[in-house]
Amino acid sequence: MGSSAMHIARTGLDAQDMRMRVISNNLANVNTTAFKRDRASFQTLAYQVVTAPGAASTSETKYATGLNLGTGVRIQGTSRIETEGSLQTTGGALDLALDGNGYFQVQMPGGTLGYTRAGNFSRSPEGQLITSEGYQVMPGITFPDGTTNITIGTDGTVSATVPGQTEATQIGQIQVASFPNAAGLQATGDNYLIETSASGTANLGIAGQDGRGNIRQGMLEGSNVNVVEELVDMIETQRAYEVNSKMISAADEMEKYVNQNI
Template identity: 35%
Template sequence: MLRALSTGAAGLYAQQLRLDTCASNLANINTSGYKRQEVSFADLLYQEMGREGIPAERQVLPGAPNPGPTPPEGSGVRVAAVTRDFRPGSLIRTGQPLDAAIQGGGFFRVRLPGGEYAYTRNGRFTVDSGGRLVTEQGYPLDPEIVLPDGYRSVTLHSDGRVTIINSDRQEEEAGRLTLYSFTNPAGLAARGENLYLATAASGGAVEFQPGNGGTGALIPGCLEASNSDLTVEMTALVEAQRAYQLSLRVVGTADEMWGMANNLRK
């Protein structure tokens, strides 16, 4: 009974994490540049029942002269890893001059308030009060791009150039967007706000110009949609709910059996 309780509890923990992951994917289905998470599982230890003193018949394999070992007893399931799926999402045309989607690999780099670098696939940029190109959260791009006072219009090009029409109606380059790639993007650590931090597992960031080095080209006036699929996530959510209910029933049944054993009278 104790083993049944621990097995059920292990299943509850694993399926709770899967439920949380599916809920996060569903909540961010309309978040630009979001990359869905996946949960993978692994078996806990197996033990041969006969060696533990548990009565069990030996397995008889077809064609085998002698019975095999007694069947193993599992200890439940554990979460092996929670990984990010960095496959690209579909493109959404917005027509906004400062929106940019990355077609291919690569990330934009931003500077956080503490001076730390973070990386994102969300290319929805705006201009702050100081003329800097910033993300939706207000984090400036790195390298920093500052638009001069009095500009009339701004244009983002597929090669990363940001040009303006100045007060003299002349075209002027204000800066250039740069992309960064990683040897192992799955090793990036999620920080929140659709941002990632480099880790030892991801490797260091390698700088490339858009369209070079396999990091992809920029598509102005577009955004990359989330790669979460509503049908897939809803199906996974239902599966996780049913598995959670089954694990909960295991715990409840073990509790009932334990109660019956405690109430036995001679």
């Protein structure tokens, strides 16, 4: 009995340690542009059925509930919470935020397409609209040399004053990607997500249409991490870890008593 209780408590320690890692990552990214917090989900391990419910207890009666012994817990997975962070005004002409659902599409190394809500873009020496890592925003937008007064509409239309003209000229349109199951996107770091079989195929379209959010120029989306909520979860996790540690100590004392006195 002692070693079995130790094993169950050990699974609890492992699960709470992983939950603490998730919380730590959330708090570490509290100021990361457009970061979405993760939530750890737990599930029970297999049960040992000692007496099945409904099994015969006598020749005339049956057990109403039976006897099932759990064997512990584990982390089932992490869920990304897709609620929108607060929009923060920056005034930057190439700072863009999505007010609603959707992702910006970027061309990553090796031809892979990545997706992000972090719209802190800039202009490359060649005039291309790029991310801070130098990845091109897709579909590609190229600003002619000497472009000034860049305006980006809520539908992604990019207009600017180009040399030789006095009125703004439309030079392209930023599109927004949507997914059947955005929670199924895989995080790769650097604020990027990639498509998976769980997320479904990206559907590029115009911002503000078919459920996609509008584009807000001169703004960036903040993280959706609530520091107070994360601190409460951290305390709860710490207490659960302590209880499982005490369970191991109690099981060890019980086993020691049996070995010394029986």
